[in-house]
Amino acid sequence: MKLLVIIALLIAISAGYAQIYFVDTEDSAKLTVHELAQQLQEFDVIFFGEWHGIESIHEAQAVVTEALAEDSANLILSFEMWERDSQPVLDSFLQGDIPEEQFVAQSRIWTNYENYRPLLMIAKDYKMTVIAANVPRVYAGRVVQEGWDFIDSLPSGERGYIAQRLSAPEDDYKREFMLLMNGMGGHQYSAETMHKYYLAQCIKDDTMAESIALAKQANPEARIIHFNGDFHSRSFLGTVSRLRTLMPEIKIAVISPEAVTNFKNPQLPDNMASLATYLLLSLPID
Structure with missing residues (x-):
C-alpha cells in the first residue's frame, strides 16, 4: 500500500508540475523534498500554509507528508479543514x-475534499x-453575529469545542486582517462588524492552537504537521503565535507559499x- 501511495504521488507531480521548489529563508538555499524533510526533523510542530484549492500546493503537501x-x-497530522466535533467520525x-x-x-x-x-x-x-x-x-458564525458573549453560557459539551x-x-x-477584509470586493463594513469578524478569525486560531498543544502534550515525542490557510500562519502570526503562547518551549517551523514568475531566478522577498x-x-495564480 505504501508503494502505491508513493507511485500515485509521483504520477500526480509529473502531471501537475515539473518541480517542487522549497527555499530556506535563512540562507536562500533551494531544497529538495528529501532535504526539507530532513531539516524538518529538527522541529516539534510544522505549519504548512496553503492557498486553498491550488493543486501544486496540495500536491507538495502530500509529497512532504509522505517524506516525513x-x-x-x-x-501526527492536524487540519484546519476538520472541526473538533467531527473527530469521532474522522477517527x-x-x-x-x-x-x-x-x-x-x-x-x-470542504468542497475541495479531493485535495x-x-x-x-x-x-x-x-x-x-x-x-x-x-x-x-x-x-464562528455566531461570533460574527454576537461576539464572544454567548460562549461561556454554552453547555459544557459544546463549550469544549472552543478553546478555553x-x-x-x-x-x-489584526492589521493585516483588517487590510484583507477592506480589500474584499469593495464591501464597506462598520467598525463593530469588522471587530466581530476579527473575533471569529481569532476563535479559529485559538482553537486550532489549543488542539495542537493538547495533541503535543498527550504525545510529547510526536512531530505534528498542521495544514491551514496561509493567512493563519504566515509571518509566524495567527495560530502560530497562539501556540507559542501556550507552549513557548517548542520549536516551530512555518512553510508558506510564495508566488514567483519563474523557478530559475526567482525574485524572493x-x-x-x-x-x-x-x-x-x-x-x-491565473
Missing part, C-alpha cells in the same frame, strides 16, 4: 470502522493520529525570514 512519514516514527474512518462515503457525508468536508484526501490516505496507511483542530463553524483561552491581540495580525521558515515557490 518515511523518516518520522511518530507523526472511525481512519480506523476502517466506517466507509469513506459515510465519512464524507458526516464530517462536513486533502491523499493526506488522509497517507495517515490511514501509516496508522497516524489525525486531529480535527478547528472550531465548529456554527460557533480566547485572545484578540492588537498586533500585526527581502524580508522572507520574517515570513516563514521555508517558502514553497509557486507560479502566479
Whole structure:
C-alpha cells in the first residue's frame, strides 16, 4: 500500500508540475523534498500554509507528508479543514470502522475534499493520529453575529469545542486582517462588524492552537504537521503565535507559499525570514 501511495504521488507531480521548489529563508538555499524533510526533523510542530484549492500546493503537501512519514516514527497530522466535533467520525474512518462515503457525508468536508484526501490516505496507511483542530463553524458564525458573549453560557459539551483561552491581540495580525477584509470586493463594513469578524478569525486560531498543544502534550515525542490557510500562519502570526503562547518551549517551523514568475531566478522577498521558515515557490495564480 505504501508503494502505491508513493507511485500515485509521483504520477500526480509529473502531471501537475515539473518541480517542487522549497527555499530556506535563512540562507536562500533551494531544497529538495528529501532535504526539507530532513531539516524538518529538527522541529516539534510544522505549519504548512496553503492557498486553498491550488493543486501544486496540495500536491507538495502530500509529497512532504509522505517524506516525513518515511523518516518520522511518530507523526501526527492536524487540519484546519476538520472541526473538533467531527473527530469521532474522522477517527472511525481512519480506523476502517466506517466507509469513506459515510465519512464524507458526516464530517462536513470542504468542497475541495479531493485535495486533502491523499493526506488522509497517507495517515490511514501509516496508522497516524489525525486531529480535527478547528472550531465548529456554527460557533464562528455566531461570533460574527454576537461576539464572544454567548460562549461561556454554552453547555459544557459544546463549550469544549472552543478553546478555553480566547485572545484578540492588537498586533500585526489584526492589521493585516483588517487590510484583507477592506480589500474584499469593495464591501464597506462598520467598525463593530469588522471587530466581530476579527473575533471569529481569532476563535479559529485559538482553537486550532489549543488542539495542537493538547495533541503535543498527550504525545510529547510526536512531530505534528498542521495544514491551514496561509493567512493563519504566515509571518509566524495567527495560530502560530497562539501556540507559542501556550507552549513557548517548542520549536516551530512555518512553510508558506510564495508566488514567483519563474523557478530559475526567482525574485524572493527581502524580508522572507520574517515570513516563514521555508517558502514553497509557486507560479502566479491565473
